[in-house]
Amino acid sequence: MKGASGRFAEQLLEVRGVSRRFGGFLAVDNVSLRVDKGEILGIAGPNGAGKSTLFNLISGVPFGPSAGEVLFEGRQIDRLPAHKIARLGLRRTFQAEQLFPSLSVWDNIAVASHYMGRRGRSARTAAATALETVGITKYRDERAGDIPLLAKKKLMIASALVARPRLLMLDEPAGGLNSEDQADLIQLLADLQKDGLTLLIIEHVLSLLRELANRMIILSSGELLVDGTPDTVLSDPRVLEAYLGKAEA
């Protein structure tokens, strides 16, 4: 809920000075951020800025930070294995298509549900609810590889939702979608927020973040460059410079 100041009151995720080094290269450099319960925090920045790596560090998939701390609902999670983090209620999707193309939509959700420790009727109910929530029930018996791109994107979201997470982290959910499908996705994400889900969204489609994000951060060369409302962030000259500098390089 938004407090009187317009801010969301309760902190859900806190990232304290996380870094990740690959050999001599610092992909994420001392990044700190906060995500409050109920808000949508957008993350943007040029290619290679460290956005997906930051998601890896937070979710522990496939690796955690080499320095710094991550707290979820006040509990330190940066030394926990990925499946434990997921079961605490923090789920992420991947930038690349992550589904089992030869399995049915239903079986894809069943696999996700199994991973989250659900079995039997409870697993089936959770799977049916997740499909319904994202609006792809009609594809349930089709091969996941054969359904339209928007439905695939929604299937990846449904697979994350099956465990009823409190924080959902999406890595470029709109990649490759036309503007009509983007509008459909924006509506879904807005509905999820209305239902109480907190979202952390990496996206190159800045119009999506402008429409959905309550706050935004820009990463550039592994560092947090700017933090603020989408309007202030997207009109900040340092942000334009970060994108242009990258384009020239």
Ligand SMILES: Nc1ncnc2c1ncn2[C@@H]1O[C@H](COP(=O)(O)OP(=O)(O)OP(=O)(O)O)[C@@H](O)[C@H]1O
């Ligand atoms: N496992 C890894 N080993 C070595 N280098 C890596 C690894 N993962 C990422 N990197 C490097 O870290 C940097 C940040 O990559 P990352 O994928 O986080 O960027 P990004 O901001 O998500 O970019 P994009 O917008 O293109 O998805 C890149 O230079 C990348 O090559």
Ligand SMILES: [Mg+2]
């Ligand atoms: Mg990325």
